[in-house]
Amino acid sequence: LLETATRRGMNLTVSDQAIHLDLISKTKGIVAAEKYFMDLPEPSKNHLSYGALLNCYCKEKMTENAEALLEKMKELNFASSPMEYNSLMTLYSETGKPEKIPAVIQDMKANEVMPDVFSYNVWMRSLAAVGDIPGVERVLDEMKRDGRVGADWTTYSNLASIYVDAGMNDKAEKALKELENRMDLHCLPAFQYLITLYGRTGNLVEVYRVWRSLKLAFPKTVNLSYLNMIQVLVKLGDISGAENCFKEWEAGCSTYDIRLPNVLIGAYAKANRLRKAEAMRERARKRGAAPNTKTWEIFADYYLRTKQIDEVVKCIENAISASRKSVKVKWLPTKETVEAVMTYFEEQKDVDGAENFFEILKKVECVDSAVYESLIRTYFVAGKNSPAMRRRLKMENIEVAPEAEKLLDTVCSQ
Incomplete structure (x- = not known):
């Protein structure tokens, strides 16, 4: 729409341009976004467009570009709000550099840009990441002293999570009580965080108490809330409770979401209750929820664990088929799964099985040198020849390790 408006000569505001x-970065890539920025008229290159480009760099994990651009923004007096600094701190957090975050906070203060709630939360998480729990508590104290910024429920959910990670469940539960005191009773995410975090402390009584409160606040309880609750109950080992919650959801749901059956399927498979897992899969199918890639992953993991490799291969085929029906990212089996299956065929000297699996992987462009090397070894140990193997490698532009290369002379012989 924006491109159409531009072609028709409509004047976009600077906000529209940002x-x-x-959107260009998301759809055409960062290079196209940079060109768009460079081609903007000078009056349009203000804090909004600079901020948008900075955000793009941060999303693309382009640390050096983001740092340089923020410095440029400071020179131009375009970094006057916490937002720009928050973007960079989020980047550091996501790229495993939490130790850099306190310096950004100090830089903010030196430039008279006061942290907001998000800034404080990221700062606390950065200190927790390096094991500085007293530092986390000092930040909370500073936040309380800051007359402009009040700690809200997100601060205490953040704090509770930090305490749980540190094994300090008593402090975590005190933080959760503060969360409840500060939350809006019509804030669904707050309820969901409470359930998840009480689950992480192992407090099943509190999980059920908050769940009852959530249902009172939201009589039309959405799928996501049931999904969260069932996941927590399964993690706590309360399978019967999870089953009761599932039945309650199933009786009143308007949309049958496969993610909910998947949680119980996963629990049953983990407990080696295959028949129950299969029954749940069929139950969902009858209600119009076809198995998705996650469903087949769960079964593949079960069969891999129980050494039923032929069934693993079937599950992988089904997952690939389910992936094609989805608009989301193409599904691929993990490297660990591929390696385990290929190793099995190698050990069994099963060339036909290995070739069949190879063709399945090839359809989704999941064939690399490791797969070829295993295939070559399978032919070798089985005492079978494949005169076309070198040509196959050349066509795929695959180079194999010297050990596999040595085996090719035997495998490719007539």
Whole structure:
């Protein structure tokens, strides 16, 4: 729409241009976004367009570009809000550099940009990441002293999570009580965080108490809330409770979401209750929820664990088929699964099985040198020849390790 408006000569506001830049980055890539920014008229290169480009760099994990651009923004007096600094701190957090975050906070303060709630939360998580729990508590104290910024429920959910990770469940539960005191009773995410975090402390009584409160606040309880609750109950080992919750959801749901049956399927498979897992899969299918890639992953993991490799291969085929029906990212089996299956065929000297699996992987472009090397070894140990193997490698532009290369002379012989 924005491109159509531009072609028709409509004047976009600077705010529109900033949005356009972000969308270009998402759809055409960062290089196209940079070109769009460079081609903007000088009056349009203000804090909004600079901020949009900075956000793009941060999303693309382009640390050096983001740092350089923020410095440029500071020179131009375009970094006057916490938002720009928050973007960079989020980047550091996501790229495993939490130790850099306190310096950003100090830089903010030096430039008279006061942290907001998000800034404080990221700062606390950065200190927790390096094991500085007293530092986390000092930040909370500073936040309380800051007359402009009040700690809200997100601060205490953040704090509770930090305490749980540190094994300090008593402090975590005190933080959760503060969360409840500060949350809006019509804030669904707050309820969901409470359930998840009480689950992580192992407090099943509190999980059920908050769940009852959630249902009172939201009589039309959405699928996501049931999904969260069932996941927590399964993690706590309360399978019967999870089953009761599932039945309650199933009786009143308007949309049958396969993610909920998947949680119980996963629990049953983990407990080696295959028949119950299969029954749940068919139950969902009858209600119009076809198995998705996650469903087949669960069964593949079960069969891999129980050494039923032929069934693993079937599950992988089914997962690939389910993936093709989805608009989301193409599904691929993990390298560990591929290696385990190929190793099995190698050990069994099963060339036909290995070739069949190879063709399945090839359909989704999941064939690399490791797969070829295993295939070559399978032919070798089985005492079978494949005169076309070198040609196959050349066509796929695959180079194999010297050990596999040595085996090719035997495998490719007539």
